[in-house]
Amino acid sequence: xxxxxxxxxxxxxxxxxxxxxxxxxxxxxxxxxxxxxxxxxxxxxxxxxxxxxxxxxxxxxxxxxxxxxxxxxxxxxxxxxxxxxxxxxxxxxxxxxxxxxxxxxxxxxxxxxxxxxxxxxxxxxxxxxxxxxxxxxxxxxxxxxxxxxxxxxxxxxxxxxxxxxxxxxxxxxxxxxxxxxxxxxxxxxxxxxxxxxxxxxxxxxxxxxxxxxxxxxxxxxxxxxxxxxxxxxxxxxxxxxxxxxxxxxxxxxxxxxxxxxxxxxxxxxxxxxxxxxxxxxxxxxxxxxxxxxxxxxxxxxxxxxxxxxxxxxxxxxxxxxxxxxxxxxxxxxxxxxxxxxxxxxxxxxxxxxx
Amino acid sequence: xxxxxxxxxxxxxxxxxxxxxxxxxxxxxxxxxxxxxxxxxxxxxxxxxxxxxxxxxxxxxxxxxxxxxxxxxxxxxxxxxxxxxxxxxxxxxxxxxxxxxxxxxxxxxxxxxxxxxxxxxxxxxxxxxxxxxxxxxxxxxxxxxxxxxxxxxxxxxxxxxxxxxxxxxxxxxxxxxxxxxxxxxxxxxxxxxxxxxxxxxxxxxxxxxxxxxxxxxxxxxxxxxxxxxxxxxxxxxxxxxxxxxxxxxxxxxxxxxxxxxxxxxxxxxxxxxxxxxxxxxxxxxxx
Numbered sequence: 300x301x302x303x304x305x306x307x308x309x310x311x312x313x314x315x316x317x318x319x320x321x322x323x324x325x326x327x328x329x330x331x332x333x334x335x336x337x338x339x340x341x342x343x344x345x346x347x348x349x350x351x352x353x354x355x356x357x358x359x360x361x362x363x364x365x366x367x368x369x370x371x372x373x374x375x376x377x378x379x380x381x382x383x384x385x386x387x388x389x390x391x392x393x394x395x396x397x398x399x400x401x402x403x404x405x406x407x408x409x410x411x412x413x414x415x416x417x418x419x420x421x422x423x424x425x426x427x428x429x430x431x432x433x434x435x436x437x438x439x440x441x442x443x444x445x446x447x448x449x450x451x452x453x454x455x456x457x458x459x460x461x462x463x464x465x466x467x468x469x470x471x472x473x474x475x476x477x478x479x480x481x482x483x484x485x486x487x488x489x490x491x492x493x494x495x496x497x498x499x500x501x502x503x504x505x506x507x508x509x510x511x512x513x514x515x516x517x518x519x520x521x522x523x524x525x526x527x528x529x530x531x532x533x534x535x536x537x538x539x540x541x542x543x544x545x546x547x548x549x550x551x552x553x554x555x556x557x558x559x560x561x562x563x564x565x566x567x568x569x570x571x572x573x574x575x576x577x578x579x580x581x582x583x584x585x586x587x588x589x590x591x592x593x594x595x596x597x598x599x600x601x602x603x604x605x606x607x608x609x610x611x612x613x614x615x616x617x618x619x620x621x622x623x624x625x626x627x628x629x630x631x632x633x634x635x636x637x638x639x640x641x642x643x644x645x646x647x648x649x650x651x652x653x
Numbered sequence: 654x655x656x657x658x659x660x661x662x663x664x665x666x667x668x669x670x671x672x673x674x675x676x677x678x679x680x681x682x683x684x685x686x687x688x689x690x691x692x693x694x695x696x697x698x699x700x701x702x703x704x705x706x707x708x709x710x711x712x713x714x715x716x717x718x719x720x721x722x723x724x725x726x727x728x729x730x731x732x733x734x735x736x737x738x739x740x741x742x743x744x745x746x747x748x749x750x751x752x753x754x755x756x757x758x759x760x761x762x763x764x765x766x767x768x769x770x771x772x773x774x775x776x777x778x779x780x781x782x783x784x785x786x787x788x789x790x791x792x793x794x795x796x797x798x799x800x801x802x803x804x805x806x807x808x809x810x811x812x813x814x815x816x817x818x819x820x821x822x823x824x825x826x827x828x829x830x831x832x833x834x835x836x837x838x839x840x841x842x843x844x845x846x847x848x849x850x851x852x853x854x855x856x857x858x859x860x861x862x863x864x865x866x867x868x869x870x871x872x873x874x875x876x877x878x879x880x881x882x883x884x885x886x887x888x889x890x891x892x893x894x895x896x897x898x899x900x901x902x903x904x905x906x907x908x909x910x911x912x913x914x915x916x917x918x919x920x921x922x923x924x925x926x927x928x929x930x931x932x933x934x935x936x937x938x939x940x
Contacts, residue, residue, distance in 0.1 A: 358901040362899060509803070510886050511885070526782055
């Protein structure tokens with residue numbers, strides 16, 4: 300019996316030892332541009348792990364993981380504000396083992412704030428990867444008068460405006476109307492009051508809107524063709540268009556751009572943690588981070604990752620974000636569970652209004 | 654002994670169908686029904702109740718969209734029938750041999766690409782910087798770009814185009830089976846064009862009309878892509894609401910309730926359509 304136990308433990312030990320060397324398949328649930336082919340190729344060559352990419356967005360990531368109870372993927376990249384609430388509600392992630400992450404690769408302040416924002420019951424569920432902002436993408440030759448989100452409702456740009464019908468728009472308009480929705484996150488009555496004012500504004504503004512955009516390519520097309528001249532959109536879309544047409548660019552609105560951080564989070568039933576940690580530590584290396592910035596158009600939380608970035612992109616970034624505009628960025632705090640139901644009802648009513 | 658064996662054969666032959674029905678239709682629907690009966694009372698806490706169905710009836714927005722979707726689907730079905738019938742009649746009765754095959758193929762070809770591609774095709778034609786707008790300006794009928802997209806008419810065009818084939822095929826089949834001599838006899842007996850259509854062609858084609866209408870109606874009611882892409886900011890379609898509840902609101906309970914309401918609505922309208930036209934399901938689908 301003893302002999303058997305010994306043999307069994309030796310055997311088990313051998314398996315454990317063999318594990319790190321075993322090639323795993325990393326099923327990555329991410330955004331467009333965050334896992335470019337050249338990076339995947341380098342990673343596969345270096346570690347022997349395989350990478351399968353599925354492109355998605357915040358809501359779909361949560362919906363997909365919820366449907367499988369956190370299975371089907373080994374690493375997901377939701378925004379930091381959408382982790383704690385989703386975890387409390389649906390239990391779809393597992394805590395991150397911070398000892399397996401090379402903290403020296405991260406910009407300290409970003410790592411700390413993301414850890415704080417994604418902590419639930421003492422466990423950390425996310426570390427930062429890519430960050431960027433929501434703001435205004437304008438054709439400055441025709442819509443130069445738009446300075447803030449609320450100017451999208453002015454007659455000068457009637458019929459040539461686009462934004463998403465999603466929660467960032469509600470938040471943006473609230474800030475633009477001199478209210479602070481983030482401060483009201485904890486106070487439901489106050490938040491509802493803010494939402495009702497924003498709802499009235501968005502209903503009034505609807506006649507100005509050409510269409511509500513859904514995906515990044517859609518809004519890029521609308522701006523490129525000139526069918527839309529002022530939009531609320533991601534900074535990277537504005538910079539991409541700026542390279543083609545110098546009139547179009549990203550402008551940080553006067554009430555402040557909305558800052559988001561996309562993270563790494565481990566789905567609860569992921570099977571390739573080893574590969575997931577390897578991927579995180581790999582893509583946070585400054586040289587790889589620069590490659591991702593080149594593909595996604597957004598900067599990363601990698602320390603020194605901006606050094607290798609193309610000068611033209613840096614110039615666009617600096618033109619859109621003078622130092623005071625960076626100070627002015629409103630970073631999304633974690634969304635409390637249940638808040639989205641209120642926002643959903645508002646968005647539905649705006650959608651139905653004439 | 655032989656009785657047992659034939660029963661066993663029968664059961665074995667039925668098995669794939671039964672497994673299919675149970676595993677892929679019955680169980681998911683039962684599960685979905687249970688989800689729709691869950692009331693959310695707090696984080697990870699649920700109670701049994703009708704709250705999700707109550708929400709539908711208390712919020713005018715939801716049933717307005719529901720009614721709108723139904724009415725537009727009925728209109729799309731009628732329009733498809735009006736456009737599809739002459740096409741089917743022409744293919745079945747006026748052409749022979751090769752040209753018949755070619756015409757049939759022409760109806761079929763658009764369906765070789767996916768619905769998404771077809772819808773994007775329409776977007777390219779209809780958008781402000783698109784083909785139609787450019788053509789009108791070129792001819793001089795318009796002085797500035799015109800937006801054809803993002804309205805109900807665009808949705809209608811998309812729906813009719815998407816479901817045309819499903820109307821034409823059953824119509825061609827039933828019209829094919831109509832003996833030409835019956836039409837000739839109608840003329841011989843002094844019938845006019847109109848009375849022959851009313852008393853010979855349409856009654857004969859009725860099962861085809863009804864089955865075509867049922868399929869087209871179901872496809873329109875359950876369509877998601879076309880209304881969302883072509884309708885833009887004014888696309889209020891019930892499937893869109895279901896999608897939002899499931900995906901962006903994480904409210905599966907509400908989405909499931911909406912799904913069942915849509916199922917009930919489509920079943921009811923099909924039933925009403927059959928009753929009104931005096932047809933039965935077995936007659937229309939059995940042919």
